[in-house]
Amino acid sequence: MLYIIIWALVLAISIYFFQKASGSLSPLKPNLNSIIFYYSLFISSYIGSLIIALGIDDYYMINRLTHEEYRWIGFYTICSVMVFFPMIMYGVSRLIGFDSSKELNDYMKKDIVLPFKERNEFFLIFLGLSMLSLLAIAYTMLKTPKIPILEIVIGNGELSPGELRNLAQRNFGGNVLVRNIFAIALTPLLSLIAYVYAVKTDQVKWKLLFLSLFAGAVLINTYDLAKSPIFFYLIMFLLLQLYVGKLRFTAKKLAVWGVLGATVLIGMYVVIQGVTDLGSYLSYNSGPVGRLILAQIAPTFLHLNLFGESLPFLMGRGLPSTLIDLFDVEQVRSARLVMTTVFPEKVEAGTAGVLNTLFIAEAYANFGYVGIAGATIYVAILIQVVYITFLKLPKNPIFLSFFIYFTINIPRTLVGGFTDFIFNPIWTLLIGLFVGILIFIRVRIDLTAHWLRLKSRSGL
Known part of the structure; x- marks a missing residue:
């Protein structure tokens, strides 16, 4: 009973500060901070933490705990994040005099400006980037030993969907940077920008380019049978329509989209993972529900249970390789180390990769509880600064698309x-890349204008 009371009290405090930091927690007005609250923290982390603390989870990951006290230690740790994370974000806004509610409302009402809409060189540069991203998708398909979605379609039953997905990710024969940057990351972003230009200019060239990029984005987000990327991409597209003014969210629409999304998700579980037991869909600790409320947070408890007990703290070895390579230190990702330690049989069988979880787990694996405190402060400040910056930037296709891109990808990265x-x-x-393009075109325009002025004066 004590856990439930504490859980409810912490939730109330968290809602208050998230409301202040975001400007709105209404599902009809989604924004970066509200999605962090609902998806990253409440659904993916906080609900499951209570179930685990109460000992009623009966979840296969938590069953691997070797120290039961980390059930309540993990619960209180996550409660502290629920309180201090939004409190710090709100503190940043107060410090600089930023009214999140007013700024969010003003931003959503702003008209979209189209920089360089009469400049053909911008379209040509954008077209070049689009061709590069589509070629990168084709390159990814060619360098993938077996394309999972194609294997499922043609009915090849030699490997399970999980093995196909792991094979596609780990045995990719091409350049990973080309795949990750130009195919997986760039294509969806370009499609968002092209959509705004297509809507605002009503030009055929932008419409055709958008349709090509949209098809490419759907393909690259589904080819490896991953279930979440395509959902997140479609949510980005819906958010963009909202911020452009082409779509208005209502409770009825959200309910219909929710039912439709759940139906598609269940269908993907049936086709991809071969799950047909109806009970697994309705249970809180298995299927899609278990994936949402327990699978994302359970590894945090495993991190707390392992590091400092069975495993030594990484002491910075989990930091980005770009930084630690300077000190000739090999990077060790805690999510992979925990998977190898807890589920060695799955790693050996090639059906498991990493146990990603709430950001504080990786910070703890490196620096203990000091890491959790430092990471909470740092990430909260960083996200609020990003949120404020985008609400202050001009509302043009590039900045707006980046805003939507980060509105979805920052919450995903948090877990x-x-x-x-x-x-x-x-x-x-x-x-x-895009800042460079904007600067290049602006400098070119200014130089052209300067040259014309000089030419005009010399003619006099």
Whole structure:
């Protein structure tokens, strides 16, 4: 009973501060911080933490705990994150005098401006990037030993869907950077930008480009049988329509989309994983429900249980390889180490890879409870600064699409690890690429205007 009272009290405090930090927690007005609250923390982490603390989970991961006290230690640790994370975010807003509610409302009402819409060189550069991303998708398909979705379609039963997916991810024969950056990351982002231009210009060239990129994004998000990427991409597309003004969210629409999404998800479980037992869909500790409320947070408890007990703290060896390579230190990702330690049989069979979980777990694996405190402060400040920055930037297709991209991918990264918030090469390259394009075109316009002025004066 005590756990339930504490859980409810902490939830109330968390809702209050998230409301203040985000400007709105209404599902009809989704934003970066509200999605973090609902998806990353409440659904993926907080519900499961109570079930685990009460000892009623009967979950296969938690059954591997060797120290039962980490049930309540993990629960209180996650409770502290639920309180302090939004409190720090709200503190950042108060410190700089940022009214999240007003700024969010103003941003959603802003008209979209189209920079360089009369400049053909922007379209040509964008077209070149689009061709590059589509070629990268084709390259990914060619360098994948067996394309999982194709194997399922043609009925090849030599390998299970899980083995096919793991084979596609681990035995990829091409350049990983080309696949991850230009195919997986760039294509969805380009499709969002192209959509805004297609809507606002009503030009055939932008419409055709969008349709090509949309098809490519759907393919690259489904080819390896991963269930979540396609859902997140479609959610990005819905959010973009909302922020562009082409779609209005209502309770009825959300209910219909929820039912439709659940139906598709169940269908994917049946086809991909061969699950047909109806009880597994209705149970809180298996199937899609268990995947949502327990699978994402259970590894956090395993991290707490292992590091400092059975395994030594990594002491920075889990930090981004770009940083630790300078000190000739080999990177060790805690999510992989925990999987290898807890489920060696699955790793050996080739059906398991990593146990990604809430970001504090990776911080703990490296630096203990000091790491959890430091990571909570750092990530909360970083996310709020990102949120404020995007609400202050001009609402054009590029900045808006990046805003939507991060609105979905930051919450996903929160339940994937901590080190990506220190240095994320994909995010860095994408931002650098588009900032570089904007600067190049702006400089070219200014130089052209300057040359015309000089020419005009010389003619006089």
